[in-house]
Amino acid sequence: MSAAEPAGADAAAVTTLIRARRTVHEFTARRPPHALVLEALDAARWAPNHHRTEPWRFTLLGPQAIARVIDLNTEFVRAKNGDAAAANKRARWQAVPGWLVVTCVRSDDPVREREDYAACCCAVQNFALALWAAGIGSKWSTGALTRDPRFLTAIEADAAREFCVGLVWYGYAAAIPAQTRKPLADVLRDVD
Numbered sequence: 028m029s030a031a032e033p034a035g036a037d038a039a040a041v042t043t044l045i046r047a048r049r050t051v052h053e054f055t056a057r058r059p060p061h062a063l064v065l066e067a068l069d070a071a072r073w074a075p076n077h078h079r080t081e082p083w084r085f086t087l088l089g090p091q092a093i094a095r096v097i098d099l100n101t102e103f104v105r106a107k108n109g110d111a112a113a114a115n116k117r118a119r120w121q122a123v124p125g126w127l128v129v130t131c132v133r134s135d136d137p138v139r140e141r142e143d144y145a146a147c148c149c150a151v152q153n154f155a156l157a158l159w160a161a162g163i164g165s166k167w168s169t170g171a172l173t174r175d176p177r178f179l180t181a182i183e184a185d186a187a188r189e190f191c192v193g194l195v196w197y198g199y200a201a202a203i204p205a206q207t208r209k210p211l212a213d214v215l216r217d218v219d
């Protein structure tokens with residue numbers, strides 16, 4: 028333990044950042060600087076994690092891994108919705124500038140695994156917020172593809188040891204969607 032008080036952060040700036048972050052669905056072609064992405068990952072791993080398991084694993088995808096993932100997804104879409112839909116999806120995915128996969132180390136203990144998954148989710152949010160502070164958007168996705176063991180093979184992870192928390196796309200936003208939340212009173216119980 029060191030200081031008796033938390034490190035001073037500008038509280039208003041933090042809450043403004045949290046509220047302003049949006050899931051981005053359309054990116055420009057400009058690739059975010061690698062150094063900025065590494066800084067955001069470095070911040071991501073300061074997430075809380077019970078028993079200090081640091082259960083997150085971050086896989087940044089290069090061109091070959093991206094191509095394998097896109098091929099696999101195209102196969103999925105073709106089987107479900109046909110050739111035209113598959114070609115359309117391939118083109119959209121090929122335009123995504125940045126690809127990260129966050130995985131969680133498996134545990135034999137279901138309570139430990141649940142807590143480790145929670146920690147990894149906090150890490151994803153840290154990553155998204157750190158990027159957003161640098162003007163970079165992201166999208167956390169968990170489509171059926173990400174639950175298929177072939178997805179982990181395509182990114183050179185071991186499905187026996189890790190499971191996918193999210194495929195996170197990142198880049199500069201071409202558009203920032205609007206979002207709302209229910210009023211706080213709808214989700215708050217103030218128990219005496």
Ligand SMILES: Cc1cc2nc3c(=O)[nH]c(=O)nc-3n(C[C@H](O)[C@H](O)[C@H](O)COP(=O)(O)O)c2cc1C
Binds near residue numbers: 049050167168169170
């Ligand atoms: C665990 C998780 C999985 C998600 N998976 C998807 C997804 O597969 N596709 C998608 O479009 N958005 C996905 N999202 C993003 C949500 O749709 C998004 O957070 C929600 O619409 C609220 O928008 P906001 O992030 O801009 O506040 C996911 C979010 C979380 C937390």
